[in-house]
Amino acid sequence: MPTLIEQARSNKPAAASILPRAIWPLLVGLAIGALMFYVIGPGMGDYPSKIVLIAGINIILAVSLTVVNGFTGQFSMGHAGFMAVGGYVAATITYYGSMKLFGSADPAGGVLSFTGGADKPTALARWGDALFIGSCLMGGVGAAIAGYIVGLPSLRLRGDYLAIVTLGFGEIVRVLLQGTHEQIQPWRVEDALAKPVYELAISLGGPKGFQLLPTYTTLFWVYLFVVVTLIICYRVKNSSTGRAFLSIREDEIAAQAMGVDITKYKVRAFVLAAFFAGVAGGLYAMDIGAINAGDLGFLKSFDIIIMVVLGGMGSISGAALAAIILTILPELLRNPPPVWPVGLVLIALIAGVSSYRKRFRWKPIIVIAIASTLLEVGRQIALSKGINVADFRLILYALLLITMMLVRPQGIFGIHEIWEILPGYARREAARNGARGGSQGGKP
Amino acid sequence: MPMLEVKGLNVHYGAIHALHGIDIAVEQGQIVTLIGCNGAGKSTTLRTISGLIRPSAGQILFEGKPISGMPAHQIVRLGLAQSPEGRGIFANLTVAENLDMGAFARSDKAQIAKDREHALTLFPRVRERLKQNAGTLSGGEQQMLAMARALMARPRLLLLDEPSLGLAPQIVQTIFKIIREINRDGTTILLVEQNAHMALEVAHHAYVLEVGRIVMADDAKKLAASDEVRKAYLGIG
Ligand SMILES: Nc1ncnc2c1ncn2[C@@H]1O[C@H](COP(=O)(O)OP(=O)(O)O)[C@@H](O)[C@H]1O
Numbered sequence: 001m002p003t004l005i006e007q008a009r010s011n012k013p014a015a016a017s018i019l020p021r022a023i024w025p026l027l028v029g030l031a032i033g034a035l036m037f038y039v040i041g042p043g044m045g046d047y048p049s050k051i052v053l054i055a056g057i058n059i060i061l062a063v064s065l066t067v068v069n070g071f072t073g074q075f076s077m078g079h080a081g082f083m084a085v086g087g088y089v090a091a092t093i094t095y096y097g098s099m100k101l102f103g104s105a106d107p108a109g110g111v112l113s114f115t116g117g118a119d120k121p122t123a124l125a126r127w128g129d130a131l132f133i134g135s136c137l138m139g140g141v142g143a144a145i146a147g148y149i150v151g152l153p154s155l156r157l158r159g160d161y162l163a164i165v166t167l168g169f170g171e172i173v174r175v176l177l178q179g180t181h182e183q184i185q186p187w188r189v190e191d192a193l194a195k196p197v198y199e200l201a202i203s204l205g206g207p208k209g210f211q212l213l214p215t216y217t218t219l220f221w222v223y224l225f226v227v228v229t230l231i232i233c234y235r236v237k238n239s240s241t242g243r244a245f246l247s248i249r250e251d252e253i254a255a256q257a258m259g260v261d262i263t264k265y266k267v268r269a270f271v272l273a274a275f276f277a278g279v280a281g282g283l284y285a286m287d288i289g290a291i292n293a294g295d296l297g298f299l300k301s302f303d304i305i306i307m308v309v310l311g312g313m314g315s316i317s318g319a320a321l322a323a324i325i326l327t328i329l330p331e332l333l334r335n336p337p338p339v340w341p342v343g344l345v346l347i348a349l350i351a352g353v354s355s356y357r358k359r360f361r362w363k364p365i366i367v368i369a370i371a372s373t374l375l376e377v378g379r380q381i382a383l384s385k386g387i388n389v390a391d392f393r394l395i396l397y398a399l400l401l402i403t404m405m406l407v408r409p410q411g412i413f414g415i416h417e418i419w420e421i422l423p424g425y426a427r428r429e430a431a432r433n434g435a436r437g438g439s440q441g442g443k444p
Numbered sequence: 445m446p447m448l449e450v451k452g453l454n455v456h457y458g459a460i461h462a463l464h465g466i467d468i469a470v471e472q473g474q475i476v477t478l479i480g481c482n483g484a485g486k487s488t489t490l491r492t493i494s495g496l497i498r499p500s501a502g503q504i505l506f507e508g509k510p511i512s513g514m515p516a517h518q519i520v521r522l523g524l525a526q527s528p529e530g531r532g533i534f535a536n537l538t539v540a541e542n543l544d545m546g547a548f549a550r551s552d553k554a555q556i557a558k559d560r561e562h563a564l565t566l567f568p569r570v571r572e573r574l575k576q577n578a579g580t581l582s583g584g585e586q587q588m589l590a591m592a593r594a595l596m597a598r599p600r601l602l603l604l605d606e607p608s609l610g611l612a613p614q615i616v617q618t619i620f621k622i623i624r625e626i627n628r629d630g631t632t633i634l635l636v637e638q639n640a641h642m643a644l645e646v647a648h649h650a651y652v653l654e655v656g657r658i659v660m661a662d663d664a665k666k667l668a669a670s671d672e673v674r675k676a677y678l679g680i681g
């Protein structure tokens with residue numbers, strides 16, 4: 001019988017096995033990124049596609065935090081801090097790099113930038129996208145280094161202490177970044193050219209934030225990174241490193257007794273997560289065209305933690321789904337649509353399926369009916385009084401979390417992926433393992 | 445030269461002095477047992493040997509090599525594995541994944557597969573439950589899994605901490621039968637037990653630990669026959 005790690009490796013689709021392991025996630029990412037950029041984005045209109053873009057950034061953040069808080073069981077509360085480090089590094093390189101290379105802080109073309117580059121005179125100007133993506137990667141590296149520096153001493157701490165240290169880290173990052181010098185405005189390129197690099201690196205706008213950044217981020221880049229993040233984190237989960245992460249979460253002492261160097265693996269999880277958070281920070285800064293450390297404090301970290309907790313502590317697809325839901329939810333709350341039709345459809349489905357299976361179930365139907373009614377009443381009240389429900393987002397999150405902890409403390413999906421809990425998965429898996437065992441002549 | 449030699453081992457938990465300079469020797473190929481009441485310091489001794497606790501004084505030699513102060517994850521790689529007290533299984537991983545974790549420190553795939561087969565032959569109950577989450581196993585099955593997992597490290601010296609703890613008498617019998625088999629296959633065993641009766645029956649050599657001090661050490665059969673042990677640990681006479 002092959003070990004599970006080998007099984008996980010052989011789960012790849014057949015077409016993928018002819019491509020090197022590192023290439024095909026990139027190809028899938030490029031394809032999905034292009035699909036989002038050329039087809040889905042334009043088909044949706046500006047406002048929805050903006051939300052889809054933010055959802056993508058949140059997916060990267062939530063999935064990467066899952067590696068630390070979910071797989072490894074370490075409670076980090078500083079993820080937004082890593083996002084800030086990465087975002088500022090990427091913004092600095094893109095902004096001042098543009099001035100130095102292209103003589104202007106405007107977006108310098110590139111095939112996939114939404115500002116287009118046709119009017120840019122020099123060939124160099126088309127390299128704007130390359131500068132941008134390189135700086136996002138550098139942002140990731142910068143955040144990863146920060147992760148290593150914070151992680152090495154603090155990951156010897158347990159539980160609450162680690163939470164406090166990471167919280168402190170996030171705040172230190174915020175204070176340091178808000179203490180930087182005035183940025184050199186885009187119309188003063190000569191000043192920027194005259195200054196040495198180290199001075200530019202501390203002219204990041206201080207408390208006003210780093211503004212007027214070239215906006216390179218598009219659905220293409222975001223979803224390329226979403227796919228790469230998802231695939232890498234999924235692979236890590238099913239590798240021996242992932243096994244070490246999970247064992248640390250389950251029982252640190254036993255993990256050590258198995259030969260797991262727990263500090264090394266905790267730091268590894270931290271560094272990996274910080275890298276993706278850093279990239280997400282870069283995408284975020286160059287989407288909005290500004291980044292302000294004040295927006296990336298504890299509350300932002302908390303938003304990401306909620307996505308992880310809701311999705312399930314250790315489920316990649318769960319975290320991604322929760323990120324999507326929690327990005328769309330506040331938007332829906334701004335102008336809440338009626339939910340009772342959805343409730344009706346659900347009730348019809350449950351009634352249909354359960355009477356088909358000859359086990360009619362009243363309980364979920366009653367729960368859904370009551371919930372739909374309450375939501376509709378609430379919506380009518382909010383509409384008639386002109387209340388903006390989105391302002392109560394945090395209260396809603398808190399209620400959501402409390403309910404979650406009471407009803408399903410392991411999150412929606414626990415450590416499982418979404419497809420693993422679909423009906424029939426266990427049977428199909430067993431059938432496949434049986435077939436494989438047979439073909440290898442191994443014992444069951 | 446004994447396979448494992450512990451000399452003058454002292455361990456403190458903060459202000460608590462748990463071990464007061466104990467000496468133990470484990471000869472290759474034997475089952476050596478360390479018996480004692482609750483709180484005597486048996487688990488502390490095992491945890492210190494496997495590197496989970498640092499001693500405040502004393503020496504530990506494994507196959508002649510000093511290992512005291514070495515981190516636990518390196519000691520496993522020297523061929524010394526333990527099945528911890530309370531079993532320490534990974535409850536939310538499957539039984540199969542728990543076994544995989546036992547071989548975490550190894551990379552010789554072919555031999556790992558063989559050892560896995562061997563461990564599953566020793567513990568057929570574990571084989572029946574490979575796909576199940578380990579947390580859903582019964583106490584006895586968890587103990588078997590913990591031992592099978594320790595064997596996956598292919599240890600030359602196996603440390604077992606109270607394998608009979610909280611198990612029904614019949615399962616205890618099975619476990620001790622398997623301990624004998626593991627030893628017959630060539631693995632040296634250091635067995636910590638409160639169940640002195642069973643431990644003295646399978647062991648070659650035995651030590652009695654009382655509040656952090658070795659008070660008796662002898663051939664297991666002789667100890668089982670001695671008046672003090674019969675009175676204090678076997679409840680006879
Ligand atoms: N983590 C700990 N912190 C403080 N004291 C401990 C700890 N673990 C064990 N002790 C103390 O050390 C002594 C020996 O404990 P232990 O080795 O667990 O005994 P045994 O395994 O023989 O029952 C006991 O007095 C116990 O209270």
Ligand SMILES: [Mg+2]
Pocket residue numbers: 486487488529606
């Ligand atoms: Mg004990």
